[in-house]
Amino acid sequence: MKDHWNRAYASKEINDLGWYEKIPSPSLQLISKCDIDTNSPILDVGAGASTFIDSLVKKGYKNITAADISEEALHKLKERLGKEKTSLIRWIIDDVTEPKHLQKLKNIAVWHDRALLHFLVESTQQNTYLSTLNKVIKHGGYVIIAAFSLSGATKCCGLKVNRYNQNTLKDFLGEDFELLEYFDYLYHTPSGNTRPYIYTLFQKNRG
Template identity: 45%
Template sequence: MYTDVDITKLGWYEDESTPSLQLIENSKVAKNAAILNVGAGSTTLIDSLVEKGYTHLIANDISSCALNKIKHRIGAKQVEVTWIVDDLVNPTELKKIPQVDVWNDRAVLHFFVDEKDQDAYFELVNQKVKKNGFVILAVFNLEGATMCSGLPVKRYDAKMLQEKLGKGYLLKESFNYIYTMPNGDDRNYVYTLFQKIN
């Protein structure tokens, strides 16, 4: 998907990750908190978090090519980030990392349309997030597109995400957000911030 492609043309591309940054800052985690950005793609969120002084960042994607684009952008600061190439629904390397303070996902979960993949995803979330840690999920909302970059998606609202996470998570904040692509297309998201309470 990422080889020889203009990343700004991808259906999930975002040039500034303002809502994700807002929710990370709203969680009030320390600058040395472990923040796992899953399905990092070629997001600029990693760049922004490095610039803001966060020191324990983990970037995951199934594509090493995608992560290499971020590494190239942030240059020498790439040593401040742990890079993990792994599959969220069939993980090997992610299983080995310690629990994290923040799990951040913008535009990955909604690509898992099979229930078994969704179950595997949320099982990994539950394994990897510390008690009192935070889960940030940003996915296409119920008014969003049913396809993205030629792939089917599963749309959600905050209540549906709560049901997937279970009673061990408390919804702290949610809002709908419309992102306008460089080509003018709108993407309708719901952003959610949950805290793991037990």
């Protein structure tokens, strides 16, 4: 998977990738609903070269972690951000299905995942994702997950995907998480196609 994603990022300009967003509006909409401050730890898992990181820096968040299986993706993101902003962020290269470094994080206030979970089609991968999430998120912390919706594509970037709606994501996270908000979102790819997503915001119980 690492090679697959490194090749995907090496083969195109970031702005031409089938998941590039100029402005990550739906994610920003959901993070604005979280009761956090600019020192709260935010983890973008499967961050890739996402402009979500640029937006968080611009909004003044100071405790951001960008994690991805692909060092090529994070390298491209660092290039775009430039040295000064890059130095403000914690960088983790790790596989969320076999985590070695992600597990060491703790008290994460916001777990953000746009378009990673749906690539985990094996239940063992999903279970590891969930146990990592549970390990690092703090009580009262928020989880933003955006995934292909039930009417969405069955493949992306040459890989099979698992599609979701708010109920299947709620079942996946389990009873410790309350669904605060959700909406359908039609993403337009740079090549002019559309990709229906489900966006969800959950909060972990306060313990």
